[in-house]
Amino acid sequence: MGGISSKCGILADGRYLDHETGPHVETPQRLKVIYEMLQSEKIHERTASIAARYASEEEIALNHTTSYIQQLKNMGAGYLDADTILSEKSYDVARLAVGGCLNVVDDIMAGKISRGFAFVRPPGHHAERDRGMGFCLFNNIAVAARHLIKKHSLNKIAILDWDLHHGNGTQHAFYAEKEVLYMSIHQCPCYPGTGQLEEIGEEEGEGFNVNLPIPAGVGDEGYIEAFDKLFLPILEKYSPHIILVSAGFDTHYDDPLGGMKVTAEGFAEMGQALINIANQNCNGKIAFFLEGGYSLSALSESVKELLLRALEEKKSPLEEKAHLSNIVHLIEKAKNLHSKFWRDL
Ligand SMILES: [Zn+2]
Helix, strand or coil: CCCCCCCEEEECCHHHHHCCCCCCCCCCHHHHHHHHHHHHCCHHHHCEEECCCCCCHHHHCCCCCHHHHHHHHHHCCEEEECCEEECCCHHHHHHHHHHHHHHHHHHHHCCCCCEEEECCCCCCCCCECCECECCECCCHHHHHHHHHHHHHCCCCEEEEECCCCCCHHHHHHCCCCCCEEEEEEEECCCCCCCCCCCCCCCHHHCCCEEEEEECCCCEHHHHHHHHHHHHHHHHHHHCCCEEEEEECCCCECCCCCCCCEECHHHHHHHHHHHHHHHHHHCCCCEEEEECCCCCHHHHHHHHHHHHHHHCCCCCCHHHHHHHHHHHHHHHHHHHHHHCCCCCCC
């Protein structure tokens, strides 16, 4: 595609490890293995660095109630719910996650990069306006979408959530609005129990909330089918100004929390499909935000495959297949043309 910058930007910062969770599956180790992979693959040499920063309370309040923000600020170490732990520094790290994600979309809007990757924690998509849950404190992607509406005057933002779990917080944030199209594919039944097919949005937002709850056991082919037949056609019709991705890697076949069978290559395929839509509709603007993914080896391998594809260093096997189908078409044409000279071709 002529004129589209494919420049990638990466947000990675050691301070995201300071949200300490003890023996919990949402551990600082998750980012440590990703950051080590970025080093060993020399990703930083080929990408722009996006700086982390602390989001202000005002920015976080774009999507959260001030009473909830104050609660987190004042509570110190403890439990928000049975799954969601705070250490001494967690409030600050959560603000750093939101601020970093805002920098990712700001750098995209400024044209410094077209593809952004936020490797942050705590994750965000379960966080509701007035409470954290499911390992999530603030809803990074929802605040980023609100910021894009307010600061950059966008009114067509698409969020695709491929995490194993439904992003209840993100769905609820935009349920009655058409400025943000929320689409999720997730395991069902599973935590948190929301995300039924019939939840399609309400009022102005009716039709702008698309859930595909699927049973455990689905692999790359099923996900690609859902993209090809459902998400990509809707995205093409919506023609977003930017695509935001809740990129969870807990659908990997090796993940301890999920029952899905997606491979590292499958994540690259899904990423490529969304990058293609971004190239066609919004000058390549796309941002990936880390959500879940709890097998350390699967997580780093999956992120690596996704990045190598986004850096255009690995060709898609599907692209090869597309070439093949072109050739098949030409072969058919040639056969038809020549069949009167060569019987039974
Ligand atoms: Zn998840």
